[in-house]
Amino acid sequence: MKEALSNIKKFLSPIGYTKGRWRGFLTAEMYDAFQSVFTVQVGVFIIAAIETKNIENIKFWAIILVVVNIFSYFFGWVAEMCRESANGKVDMGLRRKYFEKYIHLDNTKVETIGTGKMQNIIFDGISNRVGLVNDLFVAILVEILAIIYAFTLIATKSPNRTYFLGFTLLFIVATFLIRVGLGILQKTRKQAKEINMDLARRDIKILMSKFEILQNNKLSIEMDKQEDLINKKVKLRQRGNTKKIFWQTPASGIMDAMKIGIYVFVGIGIVTGNYTFAYIMLLLQLLNIVSRYVWNIRKYLKEWYKSIVHIDKLWETFDSISSMKNTKDIKKFSPKHGDIFLKNISFSYEKNKVFENFNLEIQGGTKTAFVGESGGGKTTLIKLLAGYIRPDKGEVIVDGQKLSKIKLTDYYRHIGYLTQDPSVFDGTIHENLIYALDKEPDTKHLEKTIKDAKCEFIREFDNGLETEIGERGVRLSGGQKQRLAIAKIMLKNPNIILLDEPTSALDSFNEEQINIALHNLFKGKTVVVVAHRLQTVKQADRIIFLEQGKIIEEGTHNELVKLGGKYKRMLDLQSGF
Ligand SMILES: Nc1ncnc2c1ncn2[C@@H]1O[C@H](COP(=O)(O)OP(=O)(O)OP(=O)(O)O)[C@@H](O)[C@H]1O
Ligand SMILES: [Mg+2]
Structure with missing residues (x-):
């Protein structure tokens, strides 16, 4: 009750x-x-x-x-x-x-x-x-x-109230039967909804992977998979209809009996003159x-x-799905030097364990780079630092404050996180650029940032900064999106900067220039950068080689070269031609 x-x-x-x-x-x-x-x-x-x-x-x-x-x-x-x-x-x-x-x-x-x-x-x-x-x-x-x-x-x-009471009773029984019947069908409806969602997902797959499907001539296979789902749905509906017959028949029977009863009742009333x-x-x-x-x-x-x-x-x-929003002990985040401490962190995706009892201290105002083989956990680590995901165990502590105890929206104001696959949203380039800012930057500053982040391509569009991009507008290339994302972080100018492969989509000319600009701009800030290309990490105060969620080498570029381990081998491979 x-x-x-x-x-x-x-x-x-x-x-x-x-x-x-x-x-x-x-x-x-x-x-x-x-x-x-x-x-x-x-x-x-x-x-x-x-x-x-x-x-x-x-x-x-x-x-x-x-x-x-x-x-x-x-x-x-x-x-x-x-x-x-x-x-x-x-x-x-x-x-x-x-x-x-x-x-x-x-x-x-x-x-x-x-x-x-x-x-x-x-x-x-x-x-x-x-x-x-x-x-x-x-x-x-x-x-x-x-x-x-x-x-x-x-x-x-x-x-004659007796007839009336009988009538009411029949009515209640019929309504009850209808209710029970609808309840029985509920399970079938839920299953049908799941199938419909799978169908929708498959439709989207075909729409989104047009070229992939065309190139491999896979449309008929995709259609077969859809047919399987449709068949499943048909069977489910047929079963549902069979069940429906079982409850609908008595309910309509009662309703019909009610109608006949009323005719008889009225008929007798007329004949007897009552x-x-x-x-x-x-x-x-x-x-x-x-x-x-x-x-x-x-x-x-x-x-x-x-x-x-x-x-x-x-x-x-x-x-x-659990919420990332902290509900207890919500404190404001007060930024200091940008010191970061990962304390006994364990994290898994479902059954895939990425980190176990991982510890790391990053001193505020320094530049730390993560390198390592693909799948080693670099992006996961950055996501943990960004408060984008939450560790299963342990704490991410920034400036002495546990991320699990502070208001995350407050924390996000003080960090800049460039994801491995930066996206732009529907709107003008200008809207995209200033999205993170509270107020409009002055024109000179905006122009300088556009230059530093090598975003001059904006000027080539007819509408310049007011060009619409995204679904409804101009499509940007991978490298253009990346440079725009870097410009956004430069404009936001936060204390802690997390960059996941910031220059991976860029040509060597643009990459070098952006590296210089980043290096100058991010002086005195805590910068954590992930990169495959060692050109980007060379100048870091500390380079960490990550493999299967563990630190296997760390030091400056020169120290790691001298060590002659995995970092050195990676460097040799990259400069070996
Ligand atoms: N959303 C996810 N769901 C399940 N597993 C994931 C997810 N994201 C990453 N993983 C797994 O976690 C491990 C670490 O992935 P991560 O993205 O951190 O690697 P990475 O070092 O950034 O690799 P790369 O250099 O290719 O970007 C991988 O084994 C990956 O398959
Ligand atoms: Mg990654």
């Missing part, structure tokens, strides 16, 4: 986002439903007036009927207006809530699920929840109230309304269950 209540509360919580608008919306909706019952009621008064030959009453109720109908159009319009504005409020409230949650979700887990799937889960979840709260819930509530009203009218006017003409008219019209509403509720319940599949998926996903 407690759980059921808390579930209802959880479902209805988005109503809170409508900030009072829902009351107007609910009132209008209720009026909308009651007016049809009321019309019947007025009809009954007219019939009664006809029976008693009271012309004045006939005229009076006819006028009332016209007035009520005119008002119903007006209130119907008000209801639509209220519904739209309440929908907008709930939609926005949910978006705020879920994007706020999403932005803090553990990044590794989100990467595993994939952006496409996440997009489906969030959008389907939100839109279904808006529909469920604003349309379905209110509609069901209103129609149940209308049915209760109709029953009350029948009961109070009925000369019922007045007005009562029979009332009964038939009310029953008409009841059956229409019962049918509607059945439809709404079906939609309700469909919506819940999407909403459950949303909740399940968000509950299964």
Whole structure:
């Protein structure tokens, strides 16, 4: 019971986002439903007036009927207006809530699920929840109230209450059967949703990997895989339909029995002369309304269950991924010299262990470079330092403050993290460049940075800095994106700078120049850089060779060359022609 209540509360919580608008919306909706019952009621008064030959009453109720109908159009319009504005409020409230949650979700887990799937889960979840709260819930509530009203009218006017009670009982049984049946189908619906998501993912794969598929002539294989999924879905739906027959048959049987019972009931009433003409008219019209509403509720319940599949998926996903946001002991981050200490760090991706009891101290204001074979854990290490992922064990301590105890958004303001695969977002180059800044940089500074980061290519576009880039605009080359990302960090000018292969996509000319600019700009700051090309790391204060999550060599360039180990061999290989 407690759980059921808390579930209802959880479902209805988005109503809170409508900030009072829902009351107007609910009132209008209720009026909308009651007016049809009321019309019947007025009809009954007219019939009664006809029976008693009271012309004045006939005229009076006819006028009332016209007035009520005119008002119903007006209130119907008000209801639509209220519904739209309440929908907008709930939609926005949910978006705020879920994007706020999403932005803090553990990044590794989100990467595993994939952006496409996440997009489906969030959008389907939100839109279904808006529909469920604003349309379905209110509609069901209103129609149940209308049915209760109709029953009350029948009961109070009925000369024979026993029939009425039997009728009510049958009605409850039929509704119960419908509910149970819909519950049974729920599992099938969940499975179908999973299949649909797999299908969507495969569609996206074909759209995104067009050239790869064309080049290897793999479209028919891709189509076969889709066909497998479609077949699975068909079987699932067929099984679902079979199950449906088992519950739908008794439910419709009861409904039919109810109809026949009513005819018999009315028939006997007419023959025995027990019922007045007005009562029979009332009964038939009310029953008409009841059956229409019962049918509607059945439809709404079906939609309700469909919506819940999407909403459950949303909740399940968000509950299964931990948040990176620290909820306890939230302290502000106060930057000092940029000292970094990795204390007993252990980290794994699922079962793939990358670090175990890893320790490292990086002195503030120095430049540390990580080199090593691919897959050694360099990117993982940088992500840990950036607070982008969280260690399973141990602590990342920056300027004496544990990352697990501080406000990460605060920390992010003081670091610059260039990922191995920097992205640009839809917008102008200018918007991309200044995204990390609180205020517009002065033109001279911006121009100098563009020059230092070798971003002169911007000037070649017709619209210069105002050129749209990303999905809807100009596509930048890998090297151009990388230089833009470097310019962004130069403009942000943070205390701690984490660079994961900053120049990997650049030609040697640009690389050398950018290295010089980086070296000058980042003087006195804590710089951690990962690079395969040793040209980039030569000037570092300390070079660390990482292999399978362990430090196997460390020192300055000269020290490591003298040591004659793996670093030296790497250097020889790179300069051996
Ligand atoms: N998101 C992920 N999910 C699962 N495993 C991952 C993930 N990212 C990396 N790994 C694994 O963790 C290990 C370390 O990867 P990492 O990216 O840190 O290596 P790296 O040293 O940066 O390599 P590279 O030089 O190729 O960039 C690898 O074995 C890799 O397969
Ligand atoms: Mg890497």
